[in-house]
Amino acid sequence: MKILVTAKRVEDPESKIKVKADGSGIVQEGLKYKMNPFDEIAVEEGLRLTAKHGGEVVVVSIGPKDVQEQLRHALAMGAARAVWVNHPGPLDPMGAAGLLQKVVEKEKPDLCILGKQSIDDDQGQTGQYLAEWLGWSQGTFASKLDSLESEAEKAKAPAIELSADGKTLQVVREVDSGLATLACSLPAVVTTDLRLNQPRYASLPGIMKAKNKPIEELTPAGLGVDVGLQVEVLRMSPPPPRKAGVKVGDVQELFQKLKNEAKVL
Amino acid sequence: MSIVLIVAERQPDGQLRKATLHAAAAGADLAAKAGAELHLAILAEDPAPLAERLKDCGAKVIHTLASPSFAHYLAETYAPAVAELAKSVGASFVGAAATAQGRDLLPRVAARLRAAMASDVVGFSGAGTDIVFTRPMWAGAVISDVKLKTAIKAFTIRATEFPAAPAGKAPAEVTAFSAPAAPASPTRFVDFKEVKSARPELTEARIVVSGGRGTKGDFKEVEALADELGAAVGASRAACDAGWVPNDWQVGQTGKVVAPQLYVAAGISGAIQHLAGMKGSKVIVAINKDPEAPIFQVADYGIVGDLFKVLPELRAAIHGAK
Structure with a gap:
């Protein structure tokens, strides 16, 4: 089974995001970067599937040279090789899906696994655009039926099940008020929710091996994709400031304030 | 006149998902700013009960799409039908609530229409075709104003940011739309397990x-x-x-x-x-x-x-x- 997974470079979810005074973007100084947490789950699921069924995981990232850090991290986790689409400028979901579509046509994987969203622009669209443009089945927000404390998780079993004939994936999806199960014919696009697995750490031997694994460089022009922005961010602003709060002395005072001042009870 | 098309959502139990009323209110707000009409789309085996439920919530037209293949929601069957409807009525905006279904469906609809999309919209500004979508990024640490440059624009709205559309408005015209038969879906619905909880959804709760x-x-x-x-x-x-x-x-x-x-x-x-x-x-x-x-x-x-x-x-x- 050949699986293509994504590894977007994003701001560390623990870092404090500040908007530039002119609203043109966020303050980059002092920020740390890492792989989008949802993509890390995608890489992990790909590795578990190939460990069980054979095959290889190919990781792709789009961005400036710096994204090679995230590709190396995925390689250290166990991906076989990497594809870097060299694009230093901004990108929207249509651009990302367009580039991924070309990479898919070149690599011909059986399955693409993407994070359900990236924690920077929070659009949550790329996997679905990709599935539609490829004409493939989509299983979004994939989740594990068992808890992340379960024996299956401890045994690093994949949550996505491949049918005996190898033609269909069973994907459990976290949806409103329950879990929906889909049978997705391969090839398919799956996007990951948080509760799919707990990604592994890269081991020291893994990190050493990753240094010699190949990273292929591609460009939007070479792939023939116009990445002109269709979603244009005009300006960014911080969320409306919250008015200074008060500390209350006791529960009665809190209750009265919630009831009579905030009127939320 | 340009059209704002909002896709209604049916819960697995057949009832209307409440977030649809918030999406209808958002659609009405957008329609007022864009100088457009609000239309709703209902996809179901039998859309009549939901059409009845939604008929006085402010929409000008309700399009019902009836098919046995809509009994269970699948992006692969819903997206072609919604896209065909959007093209057929000449919708300039296609949206839904940012529920699990809306997040799954709308990008696939947008992809079919070659439309750019804004997710989790919390407000609209501007006028006519020059509409600006306000949406959170970095989990709300940043609020951004975005413009969608494609002819058709897709979006999901954050239900908590819009009131529910009130009932009692002039009744909508209800009209059946028969979407051309779509190719067989590569995805099959297997089952739905309701997580029984007497408590409201975390993202919908007051x-x-x-x-x-x-x-x-x-x-x-x-x-x-x-x-x-x-x-x-x-x-x-x-x-x-x-x-x-x-x-x-x-x-x-x-x-x-x-x-x-x-x-x-x-x-x-x-x-x-x-x-x-x-x-x-x-x-x-x-x-x-x-x-x-x-x-x-x-x-x-x-x-x-x-x-x-x-x-x-x-x-x-x-x-x-x-």
């Missing part, structure tokens, strides 16, 4: 009561207050990672983003990761033993104390006032 590390794993008082208030229960990442509560209770940047009328944070210190998921709440109450906890910086009302004392007292006061 009130959320959350617990963190300070509970030391004992969520009884958090849940008891939530039930007294008819609220959803949330948790910090620390509480989920510790295995104390299910992961899908997690509120935060990597969990669920909530914006209820009232958010009660009990024993939650207020890591940036958590704040990003709840600071859009209208009123925030923080209960924490540590007066220096960062959660107090975003709280409207803070109380320094032991949650195991404060929560039962608050619950008693609320109960007593009923």
Whole structure:
């Protein structure tokens, strides 16, 4: 089974995001970067599937040279090789899906696994655009039926099940008020929710091996994709400031304030 | 006249998902600004009951799409039908509530229409075709104004940011649309397991009561207050990672983003990761033993104390006032 997974470079979810005074973007100084947490789950699921069924995981990232850090991290986790689409400028979901579509046509994987969203622009669209443009089945927000404390998780079993004939994936999806199960014919696009697995750490031997694994460089022009922005961010602003709060002395005072001042009870 | 088309959502039990009413209100707001008409689309085996339910919520036209293949929601069967309808009526805007279904479906519809899309929209501004969509990024740490440059524009709206469309408006014209037969879906519906909970959805709830590390794993008082208030229960990442509560209770940047009328944070210190998921709440109450906890910086009302004392007292006061 050949699986293509994504590894977007994003701001560390623990870092404090500040908007530039002119609203043109966020303050980059002092920020740390890492792989989008949802993509890390995608890489992990790909590795578990190939460990069980054979095959290889190919990781792709789009961005400036710096994204090679995230590709190396995925390689250290166990991906076989990497594809870097060299694009230093901004990108929207249509651009990302367009580039991924070309990479898919070149690599011909059986399955693409993407994070359900990236924690920077929070659009949550790329996997679905990709599935539609490829004409493939989509299983979004994939989740594990068992808890992340379960024996299956401890045994690093994949949550996505491949049918005996190898033609269909069973994907459990976290949806409103329950879990929906889909049978997705391969090839398919799956996007990951948080509760799919707990990604592994890269081991020291893994990190050493990753240094010699190949990273292929591609460009939007070479792939023939116009990445002109269709979603244009005009300006960014911080969320409306919250008015200074008060500390209350006791529960009665809190209750009265919630009831009579905030009127939320 | 240009058209705003909103896709209604049916729950697995056949009822209307409430978020649809909020999406209809958002659609009406957008239609007013864009100088457009509000239309709704209902896809079902039998769309009649939902059409009846929605007919006086402000839409000019309701399009019903009936097919046995719509019995269970699948992006692969719904997206071609919605896209065909959008093309056929000449919709300039296609949207839905940002529910699990809306998030799954709308990007696929947008892809078919070669439309750019804005997710989780919290407001519209501008006029005519020059509409600006306001939406959160970085889990709400940034609010951005975006423009979609394609002819057709797709979006999902955050239901908590728009009121429910009131009933009692002029009745909509209900018209059947027969979408051309779509190719066989590569995806098959297997089953749906409802997670039985008497509590509202975390992302739809009017009130959320959350617990963190300070509970030391004992969520009884958090849940008891939530039930007294008819609220959803949330948790910090620390509480989920510790295995104390299910992961899908997690509120935060990597969990669920909530914006209820009232958010009660009990024993939650207020890591940036958590704040990003709840600071859009209208009123925030923080209960924490540590007066220096960062959660107090975003709280409207803070109380320094032991949650195991404060929560039962608050619950008693609320109960007593009923």
